Amino acid sequence: MSNWAGLAGLTDEELIARSKGGDKEAFGELVSRYHGRVQATAYRFCSDPHLAEDIAQETFIKIWRNLSRFRPGNFRSWMYRIAINTAIDYIRRTRPTVDIEDLPLAASGDNPEGAVLRLEHAQAIRRAVLRLPPHSRAALILREYESLSYKEIAVALDIPLGTVMSRLNYARNRLRADLASLLEETHAPTNH
Amino acid sequence: MHQQIIDLLSAYHDEELSAAQRAQVEAHLRTCAACREQLAQVQALSTLLTAYSIEVGSTKEFWKRLAPRLPASKRITSPAPARIRQQPRQPWVFLPPLGLLLSRAMVQAVMFVSLAFYGVYSLGLLPAWMDRALNAIVSLPDSLTRSITLTLLPHVLPSPLPSLVDYTIGRTPSALSALAGFVAPSLVYAVVAGVIAFLYLAWTILWWRNLRSAPASNSS
Numbered sequence: 001m002s003n004w005a006g007l008a009g010l011t012d013e014e015l016i017a018r019s020k021g022g023d024k025e026a027f028g029e030l031v032s033r034y035h036g037r038v039q040a041t042a043y044r045f046c047s048d049p050h051l052a053e054d055i056a057q058e059t060f061i062k063i064w065r066n067l068s069r070f071r072p073g074n075f076r077s078w079m080y081r082i083a084i085n086t087a088i089d090y091i092r093r094t095r096p097t098v099d100i101e102d103l104p105l106a107a108s109g110d111n112p113e114g115a116v117l118r119l120e121h122a123q124a125i126r127r128a129v130l131r132l133p134p135h136s137r138a139a140l141i142l143r144e145y146e147s148l149s150y151k152e153i154a155v156a157l158d159i160p161l162g163t164v165m166s167r168l169n170y171a172r173n174r175l176r177a178d179l180a181s182l183l184e185e186t187h188a189p190t191n192h
Numbered sequence: 193m194h195q196q197i198i199d200l201l202s203a204y205h206d207e208e209l210s211a212a213q214r215a216q217v218e219a220h221l222r223t224c225a226a227c228r229e230q231l232a233q234v235q236a237l238s239t240l241l242t243a244y245s246i247e248v249g250s251t252k253e254f255w256k257r258l259a260p261r262l263p264a265s266k267r268i269t270s271p272a273p274a275r276i277r278q279q280p281r282q283p284w285v286f287l288p289p290l291g292l293l294l295s296r297a298m299v300q301a302v303m304f305v306s307l308a309f310y311g312v313y314s315l316g317l318l319p320a321w322m323d324r325a326l327n328a329i330v331s332l333p334d335s336l337t338r339s340i341t342l343t344l345l346p347h348v349l350p351s352p353l354p355s356l357v358d359y360t361i362g363r364t365p366s367a368l369s370a371l372a373g374f375v376a377p378s379l380v381y382a383v384v385a386g387v388i389a390f391l392y393l394a395w396t397i398l399w400w401r402n403l404r405s406a407p408a409s410n411s412s
Contacts (some may be wrong), residue, residue, distance in 0.1 A: 022264075024259065024262060027262070028255055028259065031251070031254070031255055031258065032251045032255065035248070035251045035254050035255075036248050036251065039248040039249070039254070040246055040248055043246060043248065044246070052248075053249065053254070056254070057254075057257065057258055057261065060258055061258070061261055061262060064262050064263070065263065118244070121240075121243075121244065122244040125240065125241060125244065129241075143206065144238060144241045144242060145241070145242065149208070150203070150206070150208045165199075165202065165203050165208075168202050168203075168206075169199060169202045172202055172234055172237060175237055175241075176233055176234075176237055179237065179240065182240065183233060183236055183237060183240065186236060186239075186240055
């Protein structure tokens with residue numbers, strides 16, 4: 001979705017260059033491209049929809065203020081780095097009001113029973129993700145939900161590639177243990 | 193070997209292994225049912241995690257709330273969080289002001305010693321050997337004498353300014369040339385000290401401004 005005619009065809013780099021010159025509309029287009037990803041990342045990180053919006057707002061304000069310092073490169077990694085750091089800072093400062101029962105799940109065409117089951121599964125996953133240590137949680141979210149490469153995750157979290165691998169391994173092993181029953185329901189073991 | 197492969201399964205699933213590692217894992221998977229099961233679980237977990245997408249509010253509303261909060265000029269910066277503000281340590285940045293301070297202190301010290309020496313000299317309290325040394329300096333070629341005058345003993349030996357004054361008014365020695373003899377080296381030192389102080393102040397201001405405009409560097 002683009003709010004500004006004529007800007008939708010521009011690349012991120014072009015929008016960044018215009019934003020650096022103080023063009024708020026160009027920045028608005030950049031926000032419209034990434035707002036959903038940033039807010040969803042923040043939400044998955046803290047499970048508090050109101051806090052997630054605050055984190056997303058703060059993230060874009062920091063991006064705007066520091067765009068002049070951004071060197072041409074991977075904007076997504078830089079943006080996620082700011083988002084994750086902001087989320088970690090917020091969680092340290094504020095105790096999130098985790099409202100697992102009120103998950104803003106995307107609508108599905110399930111019947112009421114199916115919808116309840118779906119919600120239960122989503123809640124179980126959310127709880128398991130929240131139990132992960134923040135740094136492993138961040139690596140998992142960036143990989144599983146944002147599809148960042150290991151290299152991009154390493155840049156975003158400012159850690160070596162080996163650490164990305166070990167954090168993802170740890171997170172997935174913990175989740176496999178925590179969600180064992182759910183995995184059994186949804187996955188029949190393979191025996192080749 | 194088995195544990196090594198287990199550690200690589202996650203990256204194998206994410207297609208983040210090198211060709212050689214990938215071949216190694218695939219060779220192992222052909223013979224190890226436990227690892228195949230583990231890989232299947234990693235894949236199932238991935239499917240499970242991404243099965244439930246979440247909804248966020250509309251971008252239009254988000255922008256409506258965000259736009260008024262953006263500073264008019266990006267030059268107006270506010271402190272970014274500590275981890276973003278963090279800059280690489282560069283101890284060498286302190287060398288220029290340190291050097292300037294030391295130079296300033298040295299100029300001040302020379303000035304002080306020179307004045308003290310001048311006082312002793314004026315009162316006729318110099319030991320005989322020092323008198324001889326001064327006479328030896330004065331007997332050196334003119335340009336050398338003047339360099340020594342301007343660097344080591346500005347208040348004691350003749351300096352260019354009184355000579356110029358003498359030449360201009362055609363009298364030797366005069367009260368004016370004596371005054372000039374005292375003032376000239378002081379002026380030289382005052383100017384040097386002023387330049388050093390200016391350089392130091394300019395550097396400090398630049399350094400402080402740089403520190404305030406905290407960079408959110410995307411360096412990696």
